[in-house]
Amino acid sequence: MRATVYHGPGDVRVDNVPDPKIQQPTDAIVRITHACICGSDLWFYRGLDDWKSGWRTGHEWMGIVEEVGSEVRNIKKGDRVLAPFAFSDGMCEFCGQGLQTSCVQGGFWGGVNDGGQAEAVRAPLADGTLVVVPPAVSGDNAMLKAILPVTDVMSTGHHAAVSAGVQPGGIAAVIGDGAVGLCGVLAAKRLGAERIIIVGRHENRLEIARHFGATDVVTSKDEQAVGEVMEMTKGGAPSVLECVGTESSLGTAISIARPGGAIGFVGVPHGSETINLSRMFFSNVALRGGVAPARHYIPELLADVVAGKLDPSPVLDHTVNLDGVPSGYAAMDNREAIKVMVQL
Amino acid sequence: MRATVYHGPGDVRVDNVPDPKIQQPTDAIVRITHACICGSDLWFYRGLDDWKSGWRTGHEWMGIVEEVGSEVRNIKKGDRVLAPFAFSDGMCEFCGQGLQTSCVQGGFWGGVNDGGQAEAVRAPLADGTLVVVPPAVSGDNAMLKAILPVTDVMSTGHHAAVSAGVQPGGIAAVIGDGAVGLCGVLAAKRLGAERIIIVGRHENRLEIARHFGATDVVTSKDEQAVGEVMEMTKGGAPSVLECVGTESSLGTAISIARPGGAIGFVGVPHGSETINLSRMFFSNVALRGGVAPARHYIPELLADVVAGKLDPSPVLDHTVNLDGVPSGYAAMDNREAIKVMVQL
Numbered sequence: 001m002r003a004t005v006y007h008g009p010g011d012v013r014v015d016n017v018p019d020p021k022i023q024q025p026t027d028a029i030v031r032i033t034h035a036c037i038c039g040s041d042l043w044f045y046r047g048l049d050d051w052k053s054g055w056r057t058g059h060e061w062m063g064i065v066e067e068v069g070s071e072v073r074n075i076k077k078g079d080r081v082l083a084p085f086a087f088s089d090g091m092c093e094f095c096g097q098g099l100q101t102s103c104v105q106g107g108f109w110g111g112v113n114d115g116g117q118a119e120a121v122r123a124p125l126a127d128g129t130l131v132v133v134p135p136a137v138s139g140d141n142a143m144l145k146a147i148l149p150v151t152d153v154m155s156t157g158h159h160a161a162v163s164a165g166v167q168p169g170g171i172a173a174v175i176g177d178g179a180v181g182l183c184g185v186l187a188a189k190r191l192g193a194e195r196i197i198i199v200g201r202h203e204n205r206l207e208i209a210r211h212f213g214a215t216d217v218v219t220s221k222d223e224q225a226v227g228e229v230m231e232m233t234k235g236g237a238p239s240v241l242e243c244v245g246t247e248s249s250l251g252t253a254i255s256i257a258r259p260g261g262a263i264g265f266v267g268v269p270h271g272s273e274t275i276n277l278s279r280m281f282f283s284n285v286a287l288r289g290g291v292a293p294a295r296h297y298i299p300e301l302l303a304d305v306v307a308g309k310l311d312p313s314p315v316l317d318h319t320v321n322l323d324g325v326p327s328g329y330a331a332m333d334n335r336e337a338i339k340v341m342v343q344l
Numbered sequence: 345m346r347a348t349v350y351h352g353p354g355d356v357r358v359d360n361v362p363d364p365k366i367q368q369p370t371d372a373i374v375r376i377t378h379a380c381i382c383g384s385d386l387w388f389y390r391g392l393d394d395w396k397s398g399w400r401t402g403h404e405w406m407g408i409v410e411e412v413g414s415e416v417r418n419i420k421k422g423d424r425v426l427a428p429f430a431f432s433d434g435m436c437e438f439c440g441q442g443l444q445t446s447c448v449q450g451g452f453w454g455g456v457n458d459g460g461q462a463e464a465v466r467a468p469l470a471d472g473t474l475v476v477v478p479p480a481v482s483g484d485n486a487m488l489k490a491i492l493p494v495t496d497v498m499s500t501g502h503h504a505a506v507s508a509g510v511q512p513g514g515i516a517a518v519i520g521d522g523a524v525g526l527c528g529v530l531a532a533k534r535l536g537a538e539r540i541i542i543v544g545r546h547e548n549r550l551e552i553a554r555h556f557g558a559t560d561v562v563t564s565k566d567e568q569a570v571g572e573v574m575e576m577t578k579g580g581a582p583s584v585l586e587c588v589g590t591e592s593s594l595g596t597a598i599s600i601a602r603p604g605g606a607i608g609f610v611g612v613p614h615g616s617e618t619i620n621l622s623r624m625f626f627s628n629v630a631l632r633g634g635v636a637p638a639r640h641y642i643p644e645l646l647a648d649v650v651a652g653k654l655d656p657s658p659v660l661d662h663t664v665n666l667d668g669v670p671s672g673y674a675a676m677d678n679r680e681a682i683k684v685m686v687q688l
Contacts, residue, residue, distance in 0.1 A: 094603055094604065097604055099603055099604040099628055101626075101628070102603035102604065102627060102628065163630075250621075259438055259443060259446035260438065260441055260443040260446065265621075265625070268625065269621035269622050269625050270622065271620075271621070271622050272618050272619060272620050272621065272622070273618065273619065273621045274616050274617065274618045274619075275616060275617065275618075275619060275621075276615075276616050277594075277609075277613035277615070277616065277617045277619075278613050278614065278615050278616070280631070280634060281609070281612065281613050281633075281634040281635060282445075282634060282635055283446060283634065284443055284445070284446065284632075284633065284634035284635065284637070285634070286507075286630060286631065286632040286633075287624070287630065287631045287632075288628075288630040288631075288632070289625075289628065289630075290624060290625040290626060290627065290628035290629070291625060291626055291628065293628070
């Protein structure tokens with residue numbers, strides 16, 4: 001089969017690779033119909049993560065089950081399934097707590113595991129990981145595009161909102177206008193926030209933010225952005241969604257949080273960072289969140305998408321086929337696309 | 345009257361100062377009967393905080409009301425009262441949320457305000473700040489000694505436990521065997537933790553920790569302490585109480601937190617610090633807490649002390665009179681005392 005393979009910074013290729021086969025009785029083989037390219041893929045694409053040549057790519061995907069191992073009970077051949085960006089057994093202490101990203105048997109797609117930017121994948125721990133898409137919508141292309149982001153960015157934005165303690169009628173500030181930040185706006189709106197301030201700088205993305213429910217837009221950065229948010233909230237936002245993952249954006253998040261408030265941080269940090277602990281301490285600002293347990297959130301988010309109550313599809317503003325994956329990476333790297341859908 | 349005054353690093357003196365007078369109709373004048381010296385006082389004593397010569401000292405105190413301003417309603421002359429380490433109006437948005445340390449009119453004792461290591465204080469915002477000690481115990485010296493720590497260290501240890509999400513039957517790890525760490529052990533026990541691990545290094549303090557409910561003691565530090573706690577908890581403690589306030593102790597806290605767990609941090613940080621955000625992110629470890637809203641916790645903690653269910657007095661292992669305050673600072677600075685009580 002054909003699959004996207006990392007060869008080095010700026011160099012991903014669609015190569016011929018061996019067909020995936022059942023290796024464990026808990027595996028499934030899934031033929032991919034849709035995948036995405038993620039902002040976090042740009043880290044290795046830009047040579048900023050320690051990736052090895054030959055590793056597979058793509059952690060957001062949906063497809064049709066071709067085969068299941070002898071111990072798989074909940075998934076059967078022919079099902080349309082989607083996968084959270086991490087796989088998990090569904091049975092351990094952490095899965096039981098809804099923290100599937102810390103599953104003791106789990107892992108992430110891509111790297112030494114199969115990736116979703118490919119014709120097919122071997123999916124380990126199929127019962128604990130995969131979620132069946134209701135057959136009624138399996139042929140509805142617009143619906144499938146709306147469902148696809150719950151594999152990662154919609155669940156991640158939701159995790160930011162939950163971790164930031166967004167309340168009905170409350171005020172939320174979202175830092176970042178990438179796909180996750182935009183989904184954070186949508187999630188805050190869904191949880192009932194009355195005022196949603198987005199801090200971002202790209203007009204086309206801020207337009208989507210407004211469509212998703214942002215009531216205020218701040219286009220300045222750092223200290224000036226802090227001043228504007230402090231002014232418009234008269235002392236800070238009780239819920240701050242940090243959806244970028246740089247020291248500077250986290251610094252902004254800490255500065256604009258209201259005393260007693262919480263920051264939900266979902267932008268991937270890279271190692272140790274210096275943060276203003278004194279501000280957090282004297283204002284009792286909490287820092288919560290991390291890698292989103294998408295598998296925990298998918299059932300409720302998928303149900304809302306299928307019911308027509310939630311539609312994150314506008315973040316997918318660019319579509320390629322499998323051959324177009326390398327150009328899709330380039331488009332995201334050059335900020336010509338917010339997020340790329342791969343349609344097979 | 346006489347009051348302790350900061351003159352420079354290592355130099356506090358009991359000086360003659362003007363008697364306090366009612367300045368605002370919401371003030372009270374309180375004659376001090378008991379005060380403490382706090383571990384956090386050592387920061388300015390050691391020249392590590394930006395303190396000015398002439399500033400007053402002491403933020404933990406109890407006494408008898410001598411006079412109240414015309415608008416004071418809840419406190420009257422002759423009442424025995426205790427004060428949280430911060431004063432607050434009891435009426436603003438933050439006081440209403442139980443976050444009195446962020447009161448819009450509030451402040452801390454000492455510095456340019458009166459301090460408790462003195463014969464008397466002017467207490468601003470008396471109604472919002474002071475708590476009346478039940479008259480029935482006002483003459484019981486052992487009880488008063490047990491009550492005194494709720495002004496700060498017992499409330500702070502409790503805040504660490506609450507912020508760390510200590511659960512009945514749960515596991516808590518406490519970093520630090522100072523007065524706050526010891527009170528953190530007591531608070532975790534009070535909240536029902538079944539296993540309480542203390543990380544500390546002073547045998548006399550660890551003895552108190554065991555008396556307060558610690559089930560396990562770790563006397564190594566940094567990486568070795570991390571390894572031991574990870575081993576004994578098989579993967580980390582769901583609740584970690586950080587009661588020191590150094591970069592190294594917070595690093596240990598982050599390393600020993602179980603995925604999905606929380607760190608309650610109450611050790612005072614000094615500015616910006618570098619923390620392992622990646623570990624927090626990939627394990628969804630939350631960092632919560634800060635300066636304790638003691639005023640919020642005092643009613644329930646005081647009730648438990650008065651009922652004989654809570655006794656933090658063993659942390660007060662050294663007593664001086666007002667003249668002895670400078671020697672009390674020296675004793676704490678030299679670690680000859682855990683915490684000093686000043687009895688007038």
